[in-house]
Amino acid sequence: MKIIREPSVYLVGKQTTNDSEIDRFLDDHDVDNWSSDTDVAGQKLCEIAGRVCYMSFAKPRPGGNEAYLDRIINVRHGSVLEHCVWNFIFTGVSRSFTHELIRHRAGFGYSQLSQRYVDESVADYVEPACIAEDAELHAVWLAAVEHAQEAYVKLVAGLNHKFAGIEDKTQRRKLSRQAARSVLPNATETKIFVTANARALRHFIELRANEHAETEIRVVASNVLEILLTEAPNLFGDYDFTPLPDQTRAAQTKNTKV
Ligand SMILES: Cc1cc2nc3c(=O)[nH]c(=O)nc-3n(C[C@H](O)[C@H](O)[C@H](O)COP(=O)(O)OP(=O)(O)OC[C@H]3O[C@@H](n4cnc5c(N)ncnc54)[C@H](O)[C@@H]3O)c2cc1C
Structure with missing residues (x-):
């Protein structure tokens, strides 16, 4: 019997873009001067989704993808953030952790080890x-x-x-x-495969990388945020970490529940 004291978070999947089809869409709509300045597929897809709403490809404001997504988050156009997803596996977590995790319904998918x-x-x-x-x-x-x-x-x-x-x-x-x-x-230790979109992940991080959340889920939520800050800074870069007395961290943003 092994005793586990630290969860493991594996980022096992993320999106790619189909650039030839993006180009075909732009060509079909007479857009010849727009391209994204991000290499992160999820960030690019969210920008395209947002721009489709207003067909605003022709005259983009300055600032590129970072400024575009910052504005989307500021004005709480949250549905746009549902177009990018990440796939994680969490291991070394308890059944009490997964019981709390799966309360997050909107924008999450789960496959858990069967007892x-x-x-x-x-x-x-x-x-x-x-x-x-x-x-x-x-x-x-x-x-x-x-x-x-x-x-x-x-x-x-x-x-x-x-x-x-x-x-x-x-x-x-x-x-x-x-x-x-x-x-x-x-x-009892369990393993769970989790797929979630950026909007759902932001809500999860706000509720669970939070000083009022239970410690184990706070650690996992903080680890997830740390990964996403590197993976997609234009979608998660508005969060800051504060250290807590128990050596865990809490995350804050001014853009809650986008
Ligand atoms: C500190 C803390 C303590 C908690 N304590 C308890 C507890 O004692 N007992 C307990 O049962 N739970 C508890 N919870 C769980 C909590 O009640 C939520 O179930 C959990 O945080 C998931 O949040 P959510 O429903 O907003 O998320 P999601 O299910 O992911 O939903 C996201 C958002 O979508 C919208 N939404 C989703 N489903 C619906 C719907 N059916 N109708 C309308 N809008 C919807 C809401 O705006 C919701 O906030 C606790 C959570 C925290 C963070």
């Missing part, structure tokens, strides 16, 4: 820092987690026996694991 199909008798567990740093509390936590895991293993064995008459091995295991998981704690 019905995957054997959790070798699961890892996520320990909150405030428990880990205290030897006495850590001992209480560890005993509880070990006890739960032991009970899970015994329940799976007992249920496999109970369902022995079911011929389909996969079905038998599924029935056993889905019942036995009821004793697993919130601390």
Whole structure:
């Protein structure tokens, strides 16, 4: 059993543009003097989406993509930010974290490790820092987690026996694991694939990279923002980090809920 104290955030996918089709669209609409100055596909797509609204390709204001998206964010033309998405995998996170994460509905898609199909008798567990740093509390936590895991293993064995008459091995295991998981704690480590658009990610960051949010989700939201500040500064560059007393960070922007 591994004890995990830091989540991992993997940026596994992002968009590309189909430049020949963008050029064909511009040609078909007699636009010959517009091109984007960003190499970030998501930023370029959001700009094109915004410009389609007013067919404002012909006379762009100065400042390029950065100024354009800054204005979109300032005037809260948020739907334009739904056109760029990123794909992440979060691992080393607890089931309590994912329970909070999946409350974010608009603009998010999820695929999470199944406790019905995957054997959790070798699961890892996520320990909150405030428990880990205290030897006495850590001992209480560890005993509880070990006890739960032991009970899970015994329940799976007992249920496999109970369902022995079911011929389909996969079905038998599924029935056993889905019942036995009821004793697993919130601390059980899980993995989740997350796809989200820029508007949804901004809302998530504002609510969760926030001093009032729970610590684990705050750390993940801050890590996501750190990645996006590099990936798409024109869409996320208005956020600043402030250090918090517990060594985590909170993010602020004046452009909330775009
Ligand atoms: C500090 C903190 C404490 C929390 N505590 C609790 C708690 O104790 N119990 C609890 O149950 N939850 C709690 N939550 C979760 C919270 O209530 C939200 O479910 C979660 O933050 C997702 O926010 P959202 O609904 O705005 O996001 P999304 O679902 O992503 O929605 C984004 C936005 O789209 C709009 N929208 C989405 N769906 C609808 C809809 N059906 N109708 C109208 N507009 C819609 C809203 O404007 C919404 O803000 C907490 C969250 C935080 C940050």
